[in-house]
Amino acid sequence: MTNTVMMKYLFENIQTVDALLNAREKTILLTDFDGTLTPIRKHPDLAALSEEIRQILIKYSQDKAIFLGIITGRSLKQIKKLVNIPEILYVANHGIELEGPGIHYVSKEARKARYILWHIYMRLLKSLRHIKGIYVEDKGLSISLHYRAVKKKGDIEFVTSTLHAITKPFLDRKMLSLSTGKMVYEIRPPVEWNKASTIQWLLAHYFPEEFSEGALLIYLGDDKADIEVFESLRGKGLTIFVGNPLDTSTAEYYVHSPEEVKVFLEHLYEQKHEVHNECPQ
Numbered sequence: 001m002t003n004t005v006m007m008k009y010l011f012e013n014i015q016t017v018d019a020l021l022n023a024r025e026k027t028i029l030l031t032d033f034d035g036t037l038t039p040i041r042k043h044p045d046l047a048a049l050s051e052e053i054r055q056i057l058i059k060y061s062q063d064k065a066i067f068l069g070i071i072t073g074r075s076l077k078q079i080k081k082l083v084n085i086p087e088i089l090y091v092a093n094h095g096i097e098l099e100g101p102g103i104h105y106v107s108k109e110a111r112k113a114r115y116i117l118w119h120i121y122m123r124l125l126k127s128l129r130h131i132k133g134i135y136v137e138d139k140g141l142s143i144s145l146h147y148r149a150v151k152k153k154g155d156i157e158f159v160t161s162t163l164h165a166i167t168k169p170f171l172d173r174k175m176l177s178l179s180t181g182k183m184v185y186e187i188r189p190p191v192e193w194n195k196a197s198t199i200q201w202l203l204a205h206y207f208p209e210e211f212s213e214g215a216l217l218i219y220l221g222d223d224k225a226d227i228e229v230f231e232s233l234r235g236k237g238l239t240i241f242v243g244n245p246l247d248t249s250t251a252e253y254y255v256h257s258p259e260e261v262k263v264f265l266e267h268l269y270e271q272k273h274e275v276h277n278e279c280p281q
């Protein structure tokens with residue numbers, strides 16, 4: 001489907017954005033991790049949160065007027081280790097695993113698919129071990145097949161055809177699902193559960209009352225799964241795409257890079273606090 005919505009550069013529209021930020025006392029800030037808070041690295045194990053962003057996020061985590069959540073395709077174990085901030089919400093494996101204040105959830109259906117995933121993982125490892133640069137990541141409740149570092153075109157084609165051959169019988173019987181991200185294939189349990197539906201569920205059932213009613217919802221992300229979130233939140237919050245504005249995306253605003261995300265996060269924090277200082281009651 002083509003998309004004709006033009007995204008606006010956030011910093012060119014900062015007054016409009018500020019008016020939105022200041023109109024509500026509470027903020028729900030939900031953000032993707034890879035490519036949003038950190039630049040995408042050649043190998044996912046190399047991604048690390050900069051200390052500067054971590055410090056800003058820590059301030060958010062301690063602020064009663066802000067509810068912070070990290071929404072990622074990574075496993076819960078890994079994202080908690082990478083972000084390393086307690087008492088915030090982690091939505092991992094695209095919503096299959098959740099952990100945060102008052103919540104700990106692992107999809108039952110996803111758990112059932114673990115043996116199939118393990119089988120697929122072993123077969124992929126074996127079939128692709130001669131491919132230079134390939135990385136098959138076992139995320140417990142899903143598998144990521146990263147081919148960013150695969151240089152030869154023929155190798156990439158081989159990876160794709162091998163993946164399809166191995167997964168097809170399971171996809172046909174709806175025992176697994178397959179999706180794509182930036183130079184990565186995601187092999188997942190067949191759950192109708194993604195970042196967008198998880199956020200809808202959180203809005204309806206999870207956030208404390210003072211947040212679920214009348215907070216400003218901000219969502220930041222850079223990849224396909226985030227675009228689904230942007231679509232589902234249209235008109236309901238502030239959506240910010242991170243990356244090349246020519247890419248198809250349905251966010252309202254864009255910034256160019258995780259570096260600009262940092263600037264925005266600093267700005268947001270200052271805005272929220274200036275407002276409070278001006279209204280001392």
Ligand SMILES: [Mg+2]
Nearest residue numbers: 032034035223
């Ligand atoms: Mg991302």
